[in-house]
């Protein structure tokens with residue numbers, strides 16, 4: 142079985158390969174093709190993978206190429222984990238927004254829109270090529286903003302593209318653990334858009350245990366989301382939001398914290414990873430050791446207190462080992478081996494949330510088997526959550542329309558309609574600012 146990884150020179154690729162090395166089962170991946178636009182990044186990551194494979198018998202073979210069509214031909218599965226504009230682009234997304242006093246986070250608010258505007262045209266080109274060159278392949282999308290990018294690709298690949306994120310399962314596991322339950326036995330009632338969802342219940346042996354958590358301030362205050370949102374606010378909501386909702390519920394504080402930071406998250410990661418790739422270019426030192434050291438530094442920042450600037454949240458060692466590579470592998474296995482399982486994924490709505498049309502990509506528990514991912518019926522969201530979901534989906538649709546037409550006015554509309562952009566004038570300035578720094582937005586006329 143052949144797996145192609147787009148963004149194959151990316152820093153997190155060794156995590157995926159590590160997960161593959163642990164898979165000894167029938168029908169496992171035997172061949173990995175790395176694709177990237179940047180030769181030197183491919184070379185650096187290929188060196189790490191070679192060292193990972195050294196002690197493992199029958200390790201999947203690894204080849205690397207900068208030719209996209211060659212990488213796609215014959216693939217059974219394709220992981221897309223690209224970053225258009227690189228981490229420099231992510232840092233620019235943050236900086237331009239902050240200069241206008243709004244949030245420039247990777248996936249939320251103005252930053253997410255800018256990232257979406259430059260990523261969607263590239264993602265659509267990939268989807269078209271996949272439809273032509275590997276029509277039977279399954280495409281697993283991790284490229285952020287994952288919900289929006291998955292929806293863009295689904296217009297060309299239908300339900301053969303499935304978006305993944307590690308945050309809902311991480312949240313579900315933390316809640317289960319704090320309740321003293323086995324996370325693998327819990328049913329997580331979670332729904333929304335990517336990075337915009339809520340856990341409304343958590344059933345163990347048929348009983349919803351979330352009310353027990355909400356009723357106990359000590360328990361509630363003892364885990365990441367409890368500390369992040371505060372016990373009172375979680376009790377008011379009657380649900381546990383995805384950590385990214387912090388940027389909505391505490392927007393002022395998040396913007397201020399970003400503004401006061403010495404370095405934004407994107408700038409921090411850019412500098413840190415540049416050092417790793419530079420080291421790989423200059424020396425023949427042990428690649429795996431250098432990668433591992435950089436990874437440990439990055440993970441340490443997840444546990445930092447300053448979540449807006451230094452990390453995506455406070456996590457324990459268990460969560461760090463249950464990341465996106467595990468979701469991706471579980472999904473691939475379920476499809477390839479027809480091993481029925483349930484995962485929270487980004488798929489087309491198909492009537493699951495009645496306020497959205499059937500093509501809107503949502504994040505929802507899905508049954509997965511050889512036929513793909515099928516969303517499970519869920520209760521409707523409460524009004525406040527429906528409001529946010531509909532507003533943000535409307536913004537995503539404007540981003541898709543702007544990417545298709547190249548209309549600058551439509552791009553302005555996307556920014557202006559976002560709940561975290563507080564003036565049409567700010568939206569205009571954001572489009573000015575972003576088109577000024579991102580070559581990938583030159584198509585907006």
Ligand code: G6P
Nearest residue numbers: 285306307308406410439452453
């Ligand atoms: C979580 C999110 C991902 C995001 C990542 C950012 O895992 O689910 O969508 O890419 O955080 O982490 P980073 O270390 O790049 O800030």
Ligand code: MN
Nearest residue numbers: 287306307308
């Ligand atoms: Mn995510």
